[in-house]
Amino acid sequence: MLRCLLACFAVLNVSAAHAGMEQNRPNVVFIYADDIGYGDLSCYGATRAKTPNLDRLAREGLRHTDAHSASATCTPSRYALLTGEYAFRRNGTGVARGDASLIIEPGRFTLAKAFDQAGYATSVVGKWHLGLGNPGMDWNGPIRPGPKDLGFDEHFLIPATGDRVPCVYVENEKVVGLDPADPIKVSFDGPLDPSAPTGKSHPELLFRMKPSHGHDMTIVDGISRIGYMSGGKKALWDDETMADVITEKAIDFVDRHAGEPFFLFFSTHDIHVPRVPHPRFVGKSGMGPRGDAILQLDDSVGRLLEALDARKLTDKTIVIFSSDNGPVVDDGYVDRAVEDLGSHKPAGPFRGGKYSNFEGGTRVPLIIRWPGTIKPGTGSDALVCQIDFLASFARLLGQELPKDAGPDSFETLDTLLGRTAEGRDQLVEHAGVTSLRTGPWKFIPASNGPAINKLTNTEMGNSRSPQLYDLKHDPGETRNLVDSEQARVKKMQAMLDAIRKGELSRPGFAR
Numbered sequence: 001m002l003r004c005l006l007a008c009f010a011v012l013n014v015s016a017a018h019a020g021m022e023q024n025r026p027n028v029v030f031i032y033a034d035d036i037g038y039g040d041l042s043c044y045g046a047t048r049a050k051t052p053n054l055d056r057l058a059r060e061g062l063r064h065t066d067a068h069s070a071s072a073t074c075t076p077s078r079y080a081l082l083t084g085e086y087a088f089r090r091n092g093t094g095v096a097r098g099d100a101s102l103i104i105e106p107g108r109f110t111l112a113k114a115f116d117q118a119g120y121a122t123s124v125v126g127k128w129h130l131g132l133g134n135p136g137m138d139w140n141g142p143i144r145p146g147p148k149d150l151g152f153d154e155h156f157l158i159p160a161t162g163d164r165v166p167c168v169y170v171e172n173e174k175v176v177g178l179d180p181a182d183p184i185k186v187s188f189d190g191p192l193d194p195s196a197p198t199g200k201s202h203p204e205l206l207f208r209m210k211p212s213h214g215h216d217m218t219i220v221d222g223i224s225r226i227g228y229m230s231g232g233k234k235a236l237w238d239d240e241t242m243a244d245v246i247t248e249k250a251i252d253f254v255d256r257h258a259g260e261p262f263f264l265f266f267s268t269h270d271i272h273v274p275r276v277p278h279p280r281f282v283g284k285s286g287m288g289p290r291g292d293a294i295l296q297l298d299d300s301v302g303r304l305l306e307a308l309d310a311r312k313l314t315d316k317t318i319v320i321f322s323s324d325n326g327p328v329v330d331d332g333y334v335d336r337a338v339e340d341l342g343s344h345k346p347a348g349p350f351r352g353g354k355y356s357n358f359e360g361g362t363r364v365p366l367i368i369r370w371p372g373t374i375k376p377g378t379g380s381d382a383l384v385c386q387i388d389f390l391a392s393f394a395r396l397l398g399q400e401l402p403k404d405a406g407p408d409s410f411e412t413l414d415t416l417l418g419r420t421a422e423g424r425d426q427l428v429e430h431a432g433v434t435s436l437r438t439g440p441w442k443f444i445p446a447s448n449g450p451a452i453n454k455l456t457n458t459e460m461g462n463s464r465s466p467q468l469y470d471l472k473h474d475p476g477e478t479r480n481l482v483d484s485e486q487a488r489v490k491k492m493q494a495m496l497d498a499i500r501k502g503e504l505s506r507p508g509f510a511r
């Protein structure tokens with residue numbers, strides 16, 4: 001009897017510990033959209049774009065309204081997201097070429113590493129754009145170092161962007177579908193074969209989409225891209241099925257790891273250029289390919305949410321949705337994005353967009369759902385940034401950050417989860433220059449950059465004089481208060497200088 005009681009007790013104990021562990025070890029699915037602006041989703045006020053699946057996520061979770069990507073373009077945002085270090089601290093973290101080598105040193109502590117160390121299965125599926133391999137890497141051999149050296153067990157990647165060669169998928173260090181008899185070559189320094197047609201020399205071959213600026217080099221799938229590529233014909237992707245391919249890969253990862261804690265970084269290509277949604281979305285938004293790509297993104301999200309539901313994983317999974325930078329309308333292809341925009345405001349109430357120092361550059365949607373922990377349908381206007389995911393998830397997982405990791409990543413888990421309304425007390429916004437946020441105040445230092453990027457028609461937020469805005473009363477950054485707030489400007493400039501010098505790092509950080 002005693003033995004039986006002891007045995008029963010042991011079983012109870014084990015299952016109690018197991019239940020506790022499950023709560024402490026939720027799965028995390030981080031959906032990272034590309035170039036989605038604050039105003040692009042119906043749960044953030046869009047009326048012409050309808051995003052029922054993202055709206056569902058917001059209804060069941062928490063919607064942040066002062067959340068930021070760490071930069072106004074992709075590569076630096078992702079660099080900071082994974083390392084917890086502002087990209088401005090590192091050379092070579094600007095928008096990466098398609099042949100860039102891996103820009104994060106192998107072995108460095110990253111967001112993925114925090115999950116890996118905690119015993120999670122980890123994967124990145126979709127857009128990478130952080131470089132791969134060592135300089136001069138041969139795309140026909142093993143493609144390493146890469147995500148596996150940064151804490152991801154597996155990967156299925158769009159190596160750079162849809163508009164940059166090489167236009168092939170890379171799965172677990174190999175080009176998918178590569179025919180060894182037709183080796184791939186990639187160049188960003190000049191044509192590989194001067195007689196091969198390019199978008200510039202043979203615009204008549206561009207049956208899918210023509211460039212509006214740049215994007216006039218190698219032609220793949222009737223679209224000319226940035227950079228030159230030869231070979232690999234059988235491995236070339238098909239733009240129309242890209243969202244389906246990566247969504248299925250993401251769901252496949254969930255399937256294979258449903259029985260253990262997992263971290264999935266699902267990095268969509270939508271709604272980056274070239275915007276070539278699957279025919280089932282074409283014409284459905286009434287806003288041309290940019291709007292149709294929003295519908296396609298929402299569909300990918302919906303399918304992933306359904307996959308979690310079907311596998312009864314919804315309650316033990318944190319789902320996060322955000323974007324790598326603000327919106328852009330014409331980003332280099334003739335796709336009617338400008339003409340069909342109508343009253344749609346991609347950046348919502350904010351000024352500027354992708355590339356810009358104004359809020360539109362980095363103020364992005366951030367939705368977090370965690371059933372049982374986050375109250376459904378709530379909101380937060382606390383100042384938060386993706387750069388803090390590293391320290392915050394490390395805390396959630398009970399992982400200590402190495403002393404020299406994530407200098408700029410502050411542990412803000414309770415804010416991200418809506419347990420407190422208190423946000424960061426300062427944040428650097430990174431675009432052409434570095435700006436500083438403290439509370440509602442936004443300080444943009446003087447710069448010589450252009451006021452407008454004429455190609456994309458973006459207000460860049462550059463001015464020869466410093467700018468100070470009170471976002472609480474002036475979210476659109478229209479009234480420069482520098483003259484009436486000189487003491488504040490001085491203080492903010494000094495704080496920005498200190499942060500740039502490496503002072504004011506997270507608590508416990510040491511080089």
Ligand code: NG6
Nearest residue numbers: 073074075095161213214215331332
């Ligand atoms: C720009 C490209 C733009 C886009 C961007 C990177 C041109 C003229 N423009 O240089 O189309 O690819 O880089 O976008 O080439 S991001 O979202 O990956 O940062």
Ligand code: CA
Nearest residue numbers: 034035074324
């Ligand atoms: Ca982007």
